Amino acid sequence: MTDAIVRLSDVAFSYPSGAMRTAGLSLEVGRGEMLAIVGPNGSGKTTLLKLMAGLLRPASGSIEVCGLDPARCDRRVFAQHVAVVVAQMPTGFPYTALEIVLMGRAPHVEGFRLETARDLDAARRAMAATHVLALADRAFDTLSSGERQRVAVARALAQEPELLLLDEPAAFLDIKQQTALYDLLEGLNETENLTVISVLHDLNLAALYFRRVAMLSSGNLYRVGAAEAVITYAAIREVFDTDVYVDLNDLTGGLNVLPLPSRRNSRKT
Numbered sequence: 169m170t171d172a173i174v175r176l177s178d179v180a181f182s183y184p185s186g187a188m189r190t191a192g193l194s195l196e197v198g199r200g201e202m203l204a205i206v207g208p209n210g211s212g213k214t215t216l217l218k219l220m221a222g223l224l225r226p227a228s229g230s231i232e233v234c235g236l237d238p239a240r241c242d243r244r245v246f247a248q249h250v251a252v253v254v255a256q257m258p259t260g261f262p263y264t265a266l267e268i269v270l271m272g273r274a275p276h277v278e279g280f281r282l283e284t285a286r287d288l289d290a291a292r293r294a295m296a297a298t299h300v301l302a303l304a305d306r307a308f309d310t311l312s313s314g315e316r317q318r319v320a321v322a323r324a325l326a327q328e329p330e331l332l333l334l335d336e337p338a339a340f341l342d343i344k345q346q347t348a349l350y351d352l353l354e355g356l357n358e359t360e361n362l363t364v365i366s367v368l369h370d371l372n373l374a375a376l377y378f379r380r381v382a383m384l385s386s387g388n389l390y391r392v393g394a395a396e397a398v399i400t401y402a403a404i405r406e407v408f409d410t411d412v413y414v415d416l417n418d419l420t421g422g423l424n425v426l427p428l429p430s431r432r433n434s435r436k437t
Contacts, residue, residue, distance in 0.1 A: 171198055171199045172196040172197060172198055172199070172232075173197055173198065173199040173201075173233070173234055173330065173331055173363050174195070174196065174197040174220055174231075174232070174233050174331070174363075174365070175195075175196050175197075175230075175231070175232045175233075176193055176194055176195045176196075176219070176220075176229065176230075176231050177194050177229055177230045177231075178192050178193070178194055178228070178229040178230075179192075179193040179194070179219065179226045179228070179229035179230070179231060180192065180193070180226060180227045180228045180229055181193075181215065181219060181224060181226045181227055182227065188210060188212055188215060188386075188387045189387050190212055190215070190216075190387035190388050191388070192229075192388075193216075193229070193387075193388060193389055194229075194389075195382065195389060195392065197363065197365060197380075198363075199330075199361070199363055200357065200361045200362075200363055201363055201364075201365075201379070201380055202353070202354070202357050202363075202364045202365075202366075202377065202378045202379055202380065203364070203365045203366075203378060203380045203381070203382060204366055204367075204368050204373075204374035204377075204378035204380070204381045204382070204395075205217065205365065205366065205367045205368070205381075205382050205384065206367075206368055206369070206371060206374050206381060206382070206383050206384070206398075206399070207383055207384035207385060207390070207407065208385075208407060208408050208409075211384040211385055211386060211387065211407075212384050212386075212387040212388070213335075213367040213384055214335055214367060215387070216367075216384065217252075217333055217334075217335050217365070217367055219231060219238075220233055220238060220333055220365065221233075221238060221250065221252045221333050222237075222238030222239045222240075222241070222243075222246060223252075224239070225239040226239070233246075233249075233250060233331065234246075234249040234250060234330055234331060236249070238250070244274075244275050245275075247274070247275035247327060247329075248275045248276065248327075248329075249329060249330045249331060250329055250330070250331045250332075250333060251272065251323075251324035251325070251327040251329040251331070251332050251333070252324065252333045252334075252335075253317075253320050253321055253323075253324045253332070253333070253334040253335065253337050254320070254335050262307050262308075262309065263307070263308050264304065264305055264306060264307060264308065265295070265300060265303045265304055265305070265306050265307075265308050265311065265315075265319045266291060266292075266295070266304040266305065267308075268308050268319055268320075268323055269291040269294055269295055269300075269319060269322045269323045269326050270283055270287065270288070270291045270326070271323055272290075272291065272294070272322075272323040272324060272325070272326030272327040273287040273290060273291060273326055273327070275327060276327075276328075290326050290328060291322070291326045292304075293326075294322040294323070294325035294326040295319075295322045297322070297325060297352055298318045298319070298321050298322040298325070298349070298352065299318065299345075299348065300315060300318045300319050300322055303315060303319065312340075313340035314340045314341045314342065314345060316340070317337060317338075317339065317340045317341060318341070318345065318349070320337075321334075321337055321349065325356075329362070330362070330363060331362075331363045331364075331365070332353070332362060332363065332364050332365070332366075333365050333366075334364070334365070334366040334367065335366075335367045336367055336368065336369065337349060337366060338350070338368075338370070338373065339369075346373065350373060350376075350377045353366075353377070354377055366378070371399050371404070371423075371425040372422075372423070372424060372425055374395065374399065375395040375396075375399050375422045375423035375424075375425070376420060376422045376423075378395060379394065379395065380392070380393065380394060380395070381393070381394070381395045381398040381399060382398075383398050383399075383403060383407060384407075385406075385407045390403065390406075390407050391403060395422070395423060396423060399414065399423055399425060400414060401413075401414045404425070410427065410428075411427075411428040411430075412425050412426060412427055412428055413425075413426040413428055414426075
């Protein structure tokens, strides 16, 4: 891939506990792509995202993100290109929602200079896009889980990144807000050429919004490609060790994945 914004080559990593390890993992993500990372619990989805974000360092192999080595480059420089949204963002301080979002402007603020009108405008635009502008003066820790998650996404968008890395960004959102969030990300991808890489548990959301899917199994890439080539009955049966019904949605043209309760399992044993 000639215009890869993320490039992992023969990456190996393992936790000291040995709970999860990967070896020889290679993956390229093109600029302007939307890639979903899926897989069962413990398959290495968050670990892969942390390696891309420079929060973990590989034992061997190389990782390049926006032309930088994420584990070794200056974090302020890295944050000018890459924004990260984690599943939970505790603060421990009585920051307002607006103050949290303004933290996304920190990579663009020199020294001890205060935020400018442009920084405030970027923060407010991000909050409006994620439907949390009305919460600007609320203490962040008093917000609901879903509201906090949308504020976290707003902070990432306020960074004005080239690449957005998200770990289950819709985990605490209701179905309306899930749709609104992924509609927003899809729109930014199309209009701003924002590259989006997101960890998801919901295979239906992955198939609906992401043109490319990477499925992990036991710390390694099981399959990478178009959603319809990756999210198949055979793949889910092997990787997730469960039965599902997979079919095309007549309205969206995308895939629908329906778990099958064991008592209704049509397979004969």
